[in-house]
Amino acid sequence: MTTADHRRGLIDRLLGPGEPEVTCDECFELLDQYVDLEAQGEDADTRLPGMRAHLHGCPACREEHESLLEFVSPQTRT
Amino acid sequence: MAAVAITTDVPRRYGRPEMHVVTDESQAWLRDLRDPLTREDAATRLHGLLLRAARFEVARRRRTLAHVPSGDVDDLAMQAADDALVSILAKLDTFRGQSRFTTWAYKFALLEAAVKVRRRAWQGHEVKIDELAWMRLAAAERSTPDELETAELLAAIAQAVPSCLTDHQRQVLTALALEGVPVDVMAERLDTTRGALYKTLHDARRRLRAELEQMGLLG
Numbered sequence: 001m002t003t004a005d006h007r008r009g010l011i012d013r014l015l016g017p018g019e020p021e022v023t024c025d026e027c028f029e030l031l032d033q034y035v036d037l038e039a040q041g042e043d044a045d046t047r048l049p050g051m052r053a054h055l056h057g058c059p060a061c062r063e064e065h066e067s068l069l070e071f072v073s074p075q076t077r078t
Numbered sequence: 079m080a081a082v083a084i085t086t087d088v089p090r091r092y093g094r095p096e097m098h099v100v101t102d103e104s105q106a107w108l109r110d111l112r113d114p115l116t117r118e119d120a121a122t123r124l125h126g127l128l129l130r131a132a133r134f135e136v137a138r139r140r141r142t143l144a145h146v147p148s149g150d151v152d153d154l155a156m157q158a159a160d161d162a163l164v165s166i167l168a169k170l171d172t173f174r175g176q177s178r179f180t181t182w183a184y185k186f187a188l189l190e191a192a193v194k195v196r197r198r199a200w201q202g203h204e205v206k207i208d209e210l211a212w213m214r215l216a217a218a219e220r221s222t223p224d225e226l227e228t229a230e231l232l233a234a235i236a237q238a239v240p241s242c243l244t245d246h247q248r249q250v251l252t253a254l255a256l257e258g259v260p261v262d263v264m265a266e267r268l269d270t271t272r273g274a275l276y277k278t279l280h281d282a283r284r285r286l287r288a289e290l291e292q293m294g295l296l297g
Contacts, residue, residue: 007218007228013255014235015290016283024261024273032177032185057283058276060192060261067135067188072181 021053027061035068104179111170125163127180128187132158135191142199154198158190165190196260205259205267207252212236215256231295238289247282254279 022030034051037044045052055062100108110120132155136143143151165186173182216236220229239248253259254275265275290296 002224003219004222004224004228007225007232010215010256011228011231011235014251014283015287015296016280018283018287018296021280024276028185028189030176032182035185036177036181057280058261060196060272064185064188064192067138067192068181068185071131071134071184071188072178 016057017053019053020050021057022050023054024058024061027051027054027058028064031061031065031068035065035072038069039072100175101178104173104175107179107183108170108173111167121163121167124166124183125159128162128166128183129155129159131184131187132156132162132191135188136195139192139195139199143195146198150198154194155191158194159187161190162186193262196262197266200260200263205253205264206257207249208257209252211252211256212239231290234290234293234295235286238286238293242285242289243282247278247285250275250278251282251286 030048030051034044034048037047055065107120107124110116111124133152135158136151136155140151162183166183173179176182213236216233218225218229218232220226239251243251250264253264254261261272261275261279265272268275287296
């Protein structure tokens with residue numbers, strides 16, 4: 001990773017997604033629905049606007065989203 | 079698969095209520111967890127699933143617990159499964175069928191495990207807020223054109239922080255975005271919640287963006 005890439009990542013963390021997003025509580029409330037829609041190949045972002053932006057801006061919620069999606073995916077479940 | 083359609087309320091911002099489908103499997107979980115005759119057995123089965131999810135999460139984060147004995151790490155997973163089961167049983171009536179019951183349940187176990195691992199990894203570590211980090215950012219090297227662009231934006235952010243953020247917003251932004259302190263760890267140290275802390279971060283980011291837009295640095 002170059003210095004510029006590193007700085008872009010830092011700028012991203014400092015400024016966040018810059019678009020409407022749900023709160024952490026709303027994210028947790030909707031996470032299972034969002035993940036099941038994703039796992040079914042549905043357009044989760046259109047159905048649940050604000051989730052993607054929050055997952056971009058909140059590392060903790062993003063990690064939990066990644067874990068849940070991976071855990072319920074067929075490859076992990078078998 | 080046979081299923082029952084129910085209407086549920088969704089948060090107002092997402093518009094009109096939608097139809098959701100509660101599958102047979104989800105219905106069976108709800109029925110078994112509510113029926114006094116089957117509740118204990120169902121809770122035991124559910125705990126087994128939650129423990130599997132919690133161990134999955136702990137394994138994903140194992141490298142952050144390199145200094146923690148294996149037995150302690152598995153205890154974290156067990157505690158996460160226990161706490162998740164308590165939360166789920168208390169919130170059973172809030173499950174509205176927007177997802178499979180098991181997906182809904184797993185998120186509690188993964189959250190509990192993730193929070194416990196983050197806190198354990200930071201146990202005994204002081205959270206240092208290095209205010210000088212902003213000065214170093216402002217003085218970042220800029221030897222290539224690519225570096226020049228990012229360095230100038232970082233310098234502008236560093237200069238805007240003291241003037242447009244409150245002390246609390248600056249502390250939270252420094253800890254979470256600059257120092258990489260997990261939000262759960264910071265929330266515990268400040269005796270607040272993840273949601274409240276993220277709201278502070280969100281407000282700080284919004285102010286910074288507005289300031290940079292005024293300076294013509296953001297579109």
